[in-house]
Amino acid sequence: MLNGRDPRIDFFRGLALIFIFWDHVPHNPLANITVQNFGFSDAAEIFVFLAGYAAVLAYGKILQREGYLFACLKILRRVWTLYVAHIFLLALLMGIVIFANSHIETRDLVQEMGLGYFLSDTQQALMDELLLRFKPNLTDPLPLYIVLILSLPLTLPLLVYVPNVMVAISVAVYLLAPWQGWNLPASNGGVWYFNPITWQCLFILGGAAALRSPSRAEARPLLRQPLFVAAALYVLVTCVITLSWRWPEVHDAWMPRVIGEWLYPISKTDLSPVRLLHFLALAYVTAKLLPDVGWTQQWLALQLARMGRYSLEVFCLGVVLAPLADMLNAMAGDSLAIKLCTALAGAVLMGVLAAWLDLNKRLDQRYASRAVVATT
Template sequence: MLNGRDPRIDFFRGLALIFIFWDHVPHTPLANVTVQNFGFSDAAEIFVFLAGYAAVLAYGKILQRDGYFIACLKILRRVWTLYVVHIFLLALLMGMVIFANSHIETRDLVQEMGLEYFLTHTQQALLDELLLRFKPNLTDPLPLYIVLILSLPITLPLLLRAPKVTVAASLAVYLLAPWQGWNLPASNGGVWYFNPITWQCLFILGGVAALRSPSRAEPRPLLRQPLFVAAALYVLVTCVITLSWRWPEVHDAWMPRVIGEWLYPISKTDLSPVRLLHFLALAYVTAKLLPDVGWTKQWLALQLARMGRYSLEVFCLGVVLAPLADMLNAMAGDSLAIKLSTALAGAVLMGVLAAWLDLNKRLDQRYASRAVIATK
């Protein structure tokens, strides 16, 4: 049984979009408050998990109402939209970065953005772009999202009919992929930064969450619930470890060598198990601490939730704004005020775009309803 739309999902999608934007602007002070500074996972895990949740919720209802063929058509139409957006966004981003690079002498933005391959192997880079193999910095999540949505014609019916079997198969592939070296090829002999063969596991887990019926709050206090206590302790320990990275001497002094050799490196490409476990623990703790939706009616929460409802458009704007903010920050030197201003201005513009899109949608719905009434 599919749940209704949970406003908390939209809120956290919007918050993840803000965090992704701040994380993509080098040296901005607000990047210090994003989730990546307090644990092993970051906003990418939030985005992919909630993308799976939203995708199964939306296309699962279409599958149940209109059948498999119609659901596949809508999925493929969405994939085509994402693909076109990816190509256009990449072209726009390359033009912006190359232009900005000619006006900033202290840094090589082309190299920082991973665009030197395009300048040195233009024809091959264009072909790789069409095949989703050429992905400069900032654009990696979109090709991953395309592949994950493209997998829905196979995974969605399995999730609806046998969710436990589907999760077991997904986990098996997730565990085998790093061991067997499974990944998709990228340009210049590389592989995808976000390995879709491992990240599919988080997408599937998000889809399973959409299938679960809302659970009633347990009468026992949270501190008497073993799973909550274990998850909270893991989140706390990983937070301490992550914060210690800021002071390597302190970290090396208290981190046992045996544990460090087992723990590091924490792969983001293959979604290291400690990253996956951290996100799941963090999500569980958050869900337990915020069991109701009343707080989502506050003004700021409503703005973030609206951004989450238009995640594709807002994400693309964030990708465009990140190099612009970086360019302005570089031209202003080490001005803290400018760095704060560009980070906040970018977040506000993302919110304005979501408000504009929402207004247009409501106007279209109003005109459509009037047209229906007029024909009766």
């Protein structure tokens, strides 16, 4: 049985979009407070997990009400929208990066953004772009999202009707993929930075979470709940390890060599198990510590939730704002004030876009309702 939409989902999607933007602006001081600095996972895990939650919540209801074929049509229409956004975003991003690069003398933004391939072999790069194989820096999450949504006609019926079976299959594929070297090909003989064959596991787990019936809060204090204590301890330990990376001498002094050899490297491409476990523990602890008791109706929470509802458009805006913010920061030198201003201004603009889209949607609904009344 599908639940109603949890307002916390949109809030954390909006927060993840801001974190992604801040993390993608080099030397941005606000990037030091994003989730990637305090554990093994980062905003990408938040985005993919909640994308799975939202997708199954939306298309699962269509599957139950209208049937499989209608649900597939809705999914394919969404995939087409995402694909067009991907093509448009790459064209816009290339223009902005080339413009920004002409204003920075000390760095080559074209190479840093992975656009050198496009300039050196434009014809092949255009073909790779259409096949989702050419993905400049900052744009990787969108092709991943396209593939995950495109997989829903296969995974959605299993998730809705036999969720345990689907989760078991997903986890098995996730464990086999790194061992067998499964990934999708990318341009220049590479592979996808976000391996969809492993990241699908997080997407599926998000969808499975949307199917869970709301459970009553345990009467016992949190510190007497073993699962919460274990998850919180894991989050705390990973936070300490991550913070120690800032001081390599300290990290090397206290980290046992055997554990270090087992732990590293922590692969983002294949969604290393310690990353996956960190995100699941963090999500569980956060859900326990922040139940929906009205805080989602506060002004700032509502703004972030609105951004989360228009995640595609807001994400695309964040991608094109990042090189512009980088350009302004580079032109201003080491000015901390400018770096803070560009980071905050970008977040505000993302919020303004979401407000504009929401206003247009409400106006369309109002005009549609008036037309129905007039017709009646």
